[in-house]
Amino acid sequence: MRLQTKGNILGYLFASPWILGFLIFTIYPVCSSLYYSFTNFNTLKAPVWIGITNYVILFTRDPRFWKSLSNTLYYAIFSVPLGIIAGVLIALLLNQKVKGMRFFRTIFYLPTVVSSVASALLWMWILEPNFGLLNTMLAKVGITGPGWLTDPAWSKNSLILMSLWSVGGGMLIYLAALQDVPQSLYESATIDGANTFTQFFHITIPMITPTLFFNLIMGVIGGLQVFNQAFIMTSGGPSYSTYFLAYHLYNRAFGDYQMGYASAMAWVLLLLTLLLSLLIMKTSTKWVYYEGDQK
DSSP states (O other), X not given: OHHHHHHHHHHHHHHHHHHHHHIIIIIHHHHHHHXXXXXXXXXXXXXXXXXXXXXXXXXXXXXXXXXXXHHHHXXXXXXXXXXXXXXHHHHHHHTSOOTTHHHHHHHXXXXXXXXXXXXXXXXXXXXXXXXXHHHHHHHHTTOOOOOTTXXXXXXXXXXXXXXXXXXXXXXXXXXXXXXXXXXXXXXXXXHTTOOHHHHIIIIIHHHTHHHHHHHXXXXXXXXXXXXXXXXXXXXXXXXXXXXXXXXXXXXXXXXXXXXXXXXXXXXXXXXHHHHHHHHXXXXXXXXXXXXXXXX
């Protein structure tokens, strides 16, 4: 017992830096933001308790909240499936046994390690309507390119297109999942006369559904928190077409110094993310296959 107690004490001592960091830099800010969401707090004066007033204003008297929410959902609905499809297709290509495959895998993964600020600046040049690379290439084939970031009809779609720039992170996870699929399944299917498409939809996709499920959850969480692109590239414009929820929260917190109101918005975003994640997890029992599952 004495040795066990000593071992436990040593274990807690070694883990204490992480425990203290978690309590101070995670638990305390989360609990504080929950309290501030029920107060009128502008950082210059002590917070004043006002109950659910911030939430009432948020849902009934803030049209920009609903605009930012619709923009955020639009971005997530289209960018997440598009990223999953592109990631799987690229992973399939990079799973082939050809010469120089390591080089190609590195090239596709490199954009994910580039700073988001640097990527945004790069894409601002690519999507510039008059002298940008994309419209210049379209003009060479007789197509007049749109105002990617200056036209409200194209701005959100431009940021969705830009999201494919970082598809390499998901691609790497899909590639690992593809290499984990037993080759005996493909050999058996080939003997039974199954073609490539049949093997893809009846073997490959079911076997990598746990990875699809993971990336779907992470994609939804990331999609609902989109911020850097709007902050750097469009400032929420044009005509509030890229005014996302996280950007609205930032403006309220650090532009208007309405920390209490911004905290309420942050908790709404958290609850929305939690709700969508739980919904996905609830439906996952019907389409996610785990090896060894008896169902």
